[in-house]
Amino acid sequence: xxxxxxxxxxxxxxxxxxxxxxxxxxxxxxxxxxxxxxxxxxxxxxxxxxxxxxxxxxxxxxxxxxxxxxxxxxxxxxxxxxxxxxxxxxxxxxxxxxxxxxxxxxxxxxxxxxxxxxxxxxxxxxxxxxxxxxxxxxxxxxxxxxxxxxxxxxxxxxxxxxxxxxxxxxxxxxxxxxxxxxxxxxxxxxxxxxxxxxxxxxxxxxxxxxxxxxxxxxxxxxxxxxxxxxxxxxxxxxxxxxxxxxxxxxxxxxxxxxxxxxxxxxxxxxxxxxxxxxxxxxxxxxxxxxxxxxxxxxxxxxxxxxxxxxxxxxxxxxxxxxxxxxxxxxxxxxxxxxxxxxxxxxxxxxxxxxxxxxxxxxxxxxxxxxxxxxxxxxxxxxxxxxxxxxxxxxxxxxxxxxxxxxxxxxxxxxxxxxxxxxxxxxxxxxxxxxxxxxxxxxxxxxxxxxxxxxxxxxxxxxxxxxxxxxxxxxxxxxxxxxxxxxxxxxxxxxxxxxxxxxxxxxxxxxxxxxxxxxxxxxxxxxxxxxxxxxxxxxxxxxxxxxxxxxxxxxxxxxxxxxxxxxxxxxxxxxxxxxxxxxxxxxxxxxxxxxxxxxxxx
Numbered sequence: 001x002x003x004x005x006x007x008x009x010x011x012x013x014x015x016x017x018x019x020x021x022x023x024x025x026x027x028x029x030x031x032x033x034x035x036x037x038x039x040x041x042x043x044x045x046x047x048x049x050x051x052x053x054x055x056x057x058x059x060x061x062x063x064x065x066x067x068x069x070x071x072x073x074x075x076x077x078x079x080x081x082x083x084x085x086x087x088x089x090x091x092x093x094x095x096x097x098x099x100x101x102x103x104x105x106x107x108x109x110x111x112x113x114x115x116x117x118x119x120x121x122x123x124x125x126x127x128x129x130x131x132x133x134x135x136x137x138x139x140x141x142x143x144x145x146x147x148x149x150x151x152x153x154x155x156x157x158x159x160x161x162x163x164x165x166x167x168x169x170x171x172x173x174x175x176x177x178x179x180x181x182x183x184x185x186x187x188x189x190x191x192x193x194x195x196x197x198x199x200x201x202x203x204x205x206x207x208x209x210x211x212x213x214x215x216x217x218x219x220x221x222x223x224x225x226x227x228x229x230x231x232x233x234x235x236x237x238x239x240x241x242x243x244x245x246x247x248x249x250x251x252x253x254x255x256x257x258x259x260x261x262x263x264x265x266x267x268x269x270x271x272x273x274x275x276x277x278x279x280x281x282x283x284x285x286x287x288x289x290x291x292x293x294x295x296x297x298x299x300x301x302x303x304x305x306x307x308x309x310x311x312x313x314x315x316x317x318x319x320x321x322x323x324x325x326x327x328x329x330x331x332x333x334x335x336x337x338x339x340x341x342x343x344x345x346x347x348x349x350x351x352x353x354x355x356x357x358x359x360x361x362x363x364x365x366x367x368x369x370x371x372x373x374x375x376x377x378x379x380x381x382x383x384x385x386x387x388x389x390x391x392x393x394x395x396x397x398x399x400x401x402x403x404x405x406x407x408x409x410x411x412x413x414x415x416x417x418x419x420x421x422x423x424x425x426x427x428x429x430x431x432x433x434x435x436x437x438x439x440x441x442x443x444x445x446x447x448x449x450x451x452x453x454x455x456x457x458x459x460x461x462x463x464x465x466x467x468x469x470x471x472x473x474x475x476x477x478x479x480x481x482x483x484x485x486x487x488x489x490x491x492x493x494x495x496x497x498x499x500x501x502x503x504x505x506x507x508x509x510x511x512x513x514x515x516x517x518x519x520x521x522x523x524x525x526x527x528x529x530x531x532x533x534x535x536x537x538x539x540x541x542x543x544x545x546x547x548x549x550x551x552x553x554x555x556x557x558x559x560x561x562x563x564x565x566x567x568x569x570x571x572x573x574x575x576x577x578x579x580x581x582x583x584x585x586x587x588x589x590x591x592x593x594x595x596x597x598x599x600x601x
Contacts, residue, residue, distance in 0.1 A: 053184065056204035057150055059234035061164065061194060063243040064270075064473055069155050070164055070195075070282075076126045077149040078134075079119030079186075080109050084143030094141050097130055098123055111172070112186035121169070121186035125151050125286070152188075152195075154282040155243075159250040162260075162276035162307045163241070163408060163471055165193020166285035182206075191285070192307075194471060196409045198237060201475060207231030236476040240270035248583030249273040249559075252576040259563040259573075260308035260450045263580055266458035266549065266558050268487040269467030271406070273559075273580065276308040310411045313447040314562060317533030318374045318569070319545045320442030320453075322460065322503050325367050327394035328382045329499040336502050339364045343377035347437070354380055354437050357534065371506030372513045374532060376441050383440015384433065391439055392418040397494040399455050399466060400448055405490065406469045415447040443536055454560035457547045459493040460507070461529075461555035464500055466490050507531055508552050517570050518546060521578035526585050527552040530577065532569030541565040546573035550581050557584045 061070035080094070095105040105122060112120040131146055138144070152167050154160070168191040170183055182205070183189065190199035208228040249261045256277065263273040280297055297304060306312060328334045341347070343362040346355040356362065356376040362369075370378035383391065395401060401416030415421075417439070422431045425445075438444030451469060459466040468490040475483045493500070507529035510516045517532040530548025537543050544566040549558040559577045566572040 054207035054209050054228070054231045055149060055187070056206065056231035056233045058152065058167070058188075058204065059202040059236045061202075061237045061239060063239055063241045063246070064272075065242065066238065067243050069158070069160060069239065069241065069243065071153045072150040073153045075124065075149050075151040076128070076131050076146050077121060078123045078126045078130075078144065078146045079112075079121045080105075081116075081119050081143040081145065082109055082113050083116040094144055097133060097141070098126075112169075119145050124149065124169075124188075152283070152286040154286075156281075157250060158243070158246055159253075159275045159277060159279040160241075160246060161193065161279045161282040162309055163193050163239075163271070163274045164282055165195035165197075165409075166191055166282040167195050168285055192410075193408060194237065194239070197407055198472065202234040202237065204234035204478075205232040233478045235478070237472060238474040238476065238482075239471050240265075240272065240473045241274070241471065242272045242584070242587075244587055245557075245580060245584050246273040246275070249275045249561075249576075249580045252561075252579040253277050253563070256563050256566060256572070257302055258308070258565070259561065260312055261559065261561040261576065261580065262309050262450050262454040263557055263559045263584070264454050264458050264469055266462040266467070266555050269458070269469045269490070270473065270487075271469055271471050272557060272584070274309050274471075276306070276312075278302050278304040280304045307410065308562075309450045310406070310408060312449055312562070313412055313414060314450075314543055314545075315444065315446060315535045316442040316448045316453055317535030317543070317545050318376075318379075318442055319457075319531045319533035319547050319560075320446065320448070321371060321374065321379050321440075322507070322531060323395060323398050323400075323456070324379055324383055324386060324391075324440050325371060325506070326398075326493070326495045326499055326503055327386055327390060329367070329502060330394075330495055331386070331390060333385050334367055334382065336368065337366050339366050340378055340381040343375050347377045347380045349380070349384075349434055349437055350432075352434065367502065368506045368509060369513075369515070371503070371531070372509035372517070373515050374510075374517045379440040380437040381440075383438075384436045386436070386440070388417075388419055388422075388433075388436060388439075391436065392416055394494060395446070397491075398459070399491065400446070400452055404451055404455050404469050406451065407471055411451070412449055414449055414452055415445060417445040421445070442533065450560050450562055453545075453547055454558055455490075456493075457531075457549060457560065458558045460500060460503055461549040461558050463497065464493040464495055466493060504529060504552065507549075511548065518548070518574040520570060521546075521548070521574040523550070523578065523582060523585070526550050526581075526589070528578065528581060529555075530574070532574055534567070534569050535562075537565065542567055544572040545569045546577045548574070548577045548581060550585065551589075556588070557581060 057072055060068055063069055091102055091105055095102045108122040109120050134141055134144055134146060154164060167188045170187050170189050175183060175185060190196035207230045210228050245263055249263060253259060259277050261275040264271055342364040343356050345359045345361040346353050362373050362375040365375050365378050395416040400414055402413050403411045435444055439446055455466060455469055468488045472485050474485060508527060511518045511522055511528045511530050518530055528548050528550045529552040530546055533545030535543040535545060544563040546569045547560040549555040559580045561573045561576045563572045
């Protein structure tokens with residue numbers, strides 16, 4: 001009897017335990033299928049469905065004649081789905097394939113991770129042989145996915161990076177200041193130049209694509225029930241640049257290392273060419289640039305990252321004498337026939353002798369031959385007579401000391417010194433009026449960018465009207481509609497028509513006169529006007545300047561060039577500008593040229 005009760009008790013206990021176990025299973029099933037359904041369904045979908053961004057083609061950048069300057073080329077981009085590549089061995093194997101360290105790969109994944117289920121970009125422009133390995137052995141590289149993409153392609157031998165700029169991966173600092181509905185981690189955006197200034201127009205709108213993934217990680221295809229969203233291509237840009245003039249400007253530098261050139265249509269402010277030497281190849285920035293290459297570029301003593309046309313600050317030298325002459329004429333300090341003490345190779349001021357570039361002297365000159373022969377002594381005296389206050393006022397009114405407002409993201413303002421500037425830097429009564437002699441010939445503390453100087457000469461060429469320099473001529477939307485950008489009047493030179501007429505006469509004589517410092521840059525059948533400059537450089541040889549425009553009677557192009565450490569303006573910069581003007585004239589007004597180089601200032 002007792003034994004039977006014992007068996008019944010064990011059966012009862014077993015039944016209770018089994019019942020409790022079944023009850024627990026039932027409760028768990030209810031919990032998972034009712035209360036946790038949404039979460040588990042989402043996880044299941046995340047494992048089965050992969051959302052992939054669809055990057056639209058970035059807008060093409062053309063020159064004024066619809067010739068591509070910046071285009072796109074096909075490439076492959078590799079990404080990693082973090083949740084699928086969490087294992088150390090998976091990361092190790094992928095790092096070996098990409099020839100990077102595990103730490104570098106993990107860092108790339110962390111940097112571009114949006115969520116655990118969305119692919120994070122780890123390498124762009126990956127070689128096709130590696131894509132073939134991933135395709136054949138996809139199970140060996142869990143979480144690794146690739147897509148056809150596009151990389152930027154910049155024109156060769158154009159030295160155009162100073163205005164095209166380049167693209168690069170968006171940084172975390174940049175993400176903090178951008179719209180997350182448009183920009184995402186890992187996306188390529190404009191970092192400099194036109195690429196940055198008009199990034200939003202070029203970028204377009206990303207779309208989405210939903211892919212079905214097998215448990216093994218194999219791609220099964222697009223999800224029919226998840227149509228995604230289409231991408232919208234970026235706008236194409238038509239620039240004011242003329243590639244033939246750009247190529248002429250780039251090649252005109254020859255073997256000279258460093259300098260800048262800017263060509264502008266004075267009638268509209270359209271930039272026809274812009275060169276900075278040396279210039280890095282923008283194509284190297286189209287992918288993730290190796291640290292070693294970046295360090296080499298940064299360490300280069302020639303400073304290839306300096307955008308010399310916009311950020312290069314130089315004393316303008318004798319090219320600035322036109323500002324001084326214009327101010328003197330406008331204030332009535334001189335007229336066309338006024339003469340000062342003769343040039344005997346220099347000028348005695350106090351206990352200091354200020355030399356002229358011509359040690360033999362120029363004798364007595366009025367303003368037009370003083371411009372023609374670039375007599376320093378004439379402008380020493382005029383600069384002193386002008387005074388610091390008027391020097392500063394006229395300089396600023398001519399566009400110096402502040403930015404031009406060109407449609408590029410970075411530009412230096414230059415420096416126009418005044419009394420407050422000298423007091424701040426040297427102390428009150430610690431400087432003398434002798435500074436005016438140096439300022440009178442564009443030396444000393446006056447600093448200008450090549451673009452500012454080109455802008456000023458555009459005003460002289462255009463009878464006082466100065467249009468804002470600009471690079472964008474038109475935009476073409478995805479629908480093919482074209483929107484043009486017009487000229488914008490920036491300011492008017494503070495010179496009368498009579499003053500500008502006298503200044504132009506001097507500029508014509510510089511190139512075409514018997515004693516002109518740039519007579520070796522004369523072109524047959526077209527009248528070129530311009531001004532040489534030789535700017536003292538405390539760090540080496542003098543800088544060579546020349547600014548010229550043509551045809552002088554009705555100017556269509558202004559070209560400003562500086563060649564660093566190259567000596568006299570007439571010997572280097574003037575022939576360079578002549579070649580650029582000739583390229584323009586040969587294209588739009590074919591002429592026969594006859595050129596002989598003569599040494600002068």
